[in-house]
Amino acid sequence: MKLLLTSAGIKNDSIRHALVDLLGKPIVEANALCIPTAGYGHPMGSPGGAWRFITGQASTPMCELGWKSLGVLELTALPSIGADRWIPWVREADVLLVNGGDALYLCHWMQRSGLADLLPELPETVWVGLSAGSMVMAPRIGEDFVGWKPPTGGDRTLGLVDFAIFPHLDHPSLPENTMADAERWAAGMDVPAYAIDDQTAIQVVDDVVEVVSEGHWKRFVP
Template sequence: MKLLLTSAGIKNPTIHNALVDLLGKPIADSNALCIPTAGYGHPMGSPGGAWRFITGQSSTPMCELGWKSLGVLELTALPSIGAERWVPWVREADVLLVNGGDALYLCHWMRESGLADLLPSLRDKVWVGLSAGSMVMTPRIGADFVEWQPPTGGDSTLGVVDFSIFPHLDHPDLPENTMADATRWAADLPNPAYAIDDDTAITVTDGTVEVVSEGHWKLFSA
């Protein structure tokens, strides 16, 4: 897959242009599925939050960008309906828009649903992650971000990329997300890590990693 890993969605023209480049065509010609699942696993998540994400009423632009079509893919429902129904939905989409919330909860349901196993075959698709929707692609999220406890324990996620992500750097409503906090968090990880603010995203295409930003960020070496 082609990845656009954001902290807070498509927040500025630079990230918007990166999304269009990954799609290879206008947003208005692209079919999207949004995945709200991660929001249900986080202590701050709510049904209202899922509704705001889906309807474009949140402060994290994803679903309201003018897609040709937009559907909802709820991962917790997939095991009960069978892959023969939902896999064609995913294959027909151009892009998956993945909400924030709890990365470990999202990771669990990506595995339980079978979506995680499907990812390697989706080479022409674009994955747009928002906070936890980005962190789930990393090898580990770090102890600071563990809220929901997976059955296997730990803080490991899918490991599609080889770096971790500290989102919402220096966010005014998150006093625990300073650069000093990010530095301490990164020191406990065995892999490289990025701290990114809400005006920053990371693209990954065929193994090539690029930071696209109108804000500030930092790469911590392993």
């Protein structure tokens, strides 16, 4: 897959240009599926939060960008309907828009639904992650971000990239997300890590990593 791992969606022109480059076409010509699942696993998640994400009423631009088509892919429903129904929906999409929330909950349902196994077969599909939707691609998220606890325990996620992500750096509503907090978190990680603010995204194509930012960020090496 082509990855655009954001802290808070398509927040500025630089991230938007990166998205269009990854799509290889204008947004108005691209078919999107949005995945709200992670929001349900977070203590602050709610049905209203999922609705705001899907309808573009949140402050994290994703679904409201003017897609040619937009559908909802709820991962918790997929095991009950069969892969022969939902896999064609995913294959036909140009982009998957993945909501924030709880990264471990999202990881669990990506694996249980079968979506995680399908991703390597989608080299041209763009994955746009929002917060937990980005963090889930890392090998692990760190104990600071463990909320919902998977049956196997731990903080391991998909490991489709070789670095971890600390989102919402210096967010005014998150006093626990300062650079000092990020440095402490990174010191406990055994992989490289990025702390990114809401004006920053990390683009990954063919294992080539590029930071796209109109804000601030920092890379940590263990």
